[in-house]
Amino acid sequence: MTTSAKARIIAVANQKGGVAKTTSVASIGAALADLGQRVLLVDLDPQACLTFSLGYDPETLERSVHQVLLGEVKAAEVLIETEEGPVLLPATIELATAEQQLLMRTGREQLLKAALAPLARQFDVILLDCPPSLGILTTLAMTAASGVLIPLQCETLSHRGVGQLLDTVYDVKRMTNRRLKVIGVLPTLFDSRTNHSRLVLDRIGADYGIDVVGPPIPKSVRFAEAPAAGRSILATARSSKGAAAYREVAQALLGTETAATT
Ligand code: ADP
Ligand code: MG
Incomplete structure (x- = not known):
């Protein structure tokens, strides 16, 4: 019998909306599942785009990560299967009220970490899809x-948000999670026809001393088709450049794991 190690938990975060957080979680999750990893995806955005894009209508779900955070149910009771292999802990719109409801709870930063702990040996990788803000839900994710x-x-101004995001990482490290590391930046919606994208990328790497993970994900209309199909681009356009790029990113992430644990 093999004893499985604890799941590696990765928060996919950026307070800016529309930078492909959700697309990346769905695509990297599918790619990791293809590589034989047991993958859990957690939707932490009240907009529930990840839940929707994996084939579930959030409005028909009775329970979600919201009730889990409030301590009403165990995470294991809310998990649902997806067509592509990863298991999903879904979100519903009620999650928008979580911030308010958790305000008075002591130790609230630890709630997600504690909720996921019983699942640690059931999965190899847990990806957390953060909302477009640096509020309590993103803090919960970074703490877990x-x-x-x-x-x-x-884009030209994208570096401005990075400083703020790194400040939040630093605060979380100081207050609730000393072992938190920045894995790196994943360049998305990359337009190789402009020098501009490459310049911005080099600049961010140099200014903040952050690694760049995997190849840039090319901008492609194929990404628009996937969410409505309830699948990621790895299923809807298997041989596209976008799918290939996400497969490489998934491989690269598995590589950074060894680096992180030694
Ligand atoms: P976020 O979660 O950061 O708000 P999303 O993953 O929802 O961002 O992506 C925002 C929009 O951009 C979506 O409509 C998505 O389909 C689209 N998109 C994501 N990645 C790409 C890409 N590489 N090329 C073109 N469109 C993309
Ligand atoms: Mg999103």
Whole structure:
């Protein structure tokens, strides 16, 4: 009998919306599942885009990560299967009220970490899809995670948000999770026809001393088709450049694991 190690938990975070956090969680999750990893995806955005894009209508779900955070149910009771292999801990719109409801709870930063702990040996990787803010839900994710992956659209002003995000990482390290590491930046919506994207990327790497993970994910209309199909681009456009890029990112992430534990 093999004893399985504890799941590695990765928060996919950036307070900016539309930078492909959710797309990256769904695509990397599917790619890791293809590589034989047992993957759990956690939707921490009240907009529930991840839940929707994996084939579930959030409005028909009775329970979600919201009730888990409030301590009403165990995470294991809320898990649902997806077509592509990863298991999903879904979100519903009620999650928008979590911040308010958790305000008075002592130790609230630890709630997600504690909720996921019983699942640690059931999965190899747990990816947390953060909302577009640096509020309590992102703090919960960073407190539960060992690493943060930062999807970044390489535009002129994108570096301004990175400083703020790193400040939050630093606060979490100081207050609730000393072992938290920045895995790196994942360049998304990358337009190789412009020099501009490459310049922004080099600049961010140099200014903040952050690694760049995997190849940049190319901008492609194929990504628009996937969510409505309830699948990621790995299923809807298997041989596209976008799918290939996410497969490489998944491989690279598995590589950073050994680096992180030694
Ligand atoms: P976030 O979770 O950061 O808000 P999403 O993953 O929801 O971002 O992506 C925002 C929008 O961009 C979605 O409509 C998605 O389909 C689209 N998108 C994501 N990645 C790409 C890409 N590489 N090329 C083109 N469109 C993309
Ligand atoms: Mg999102």
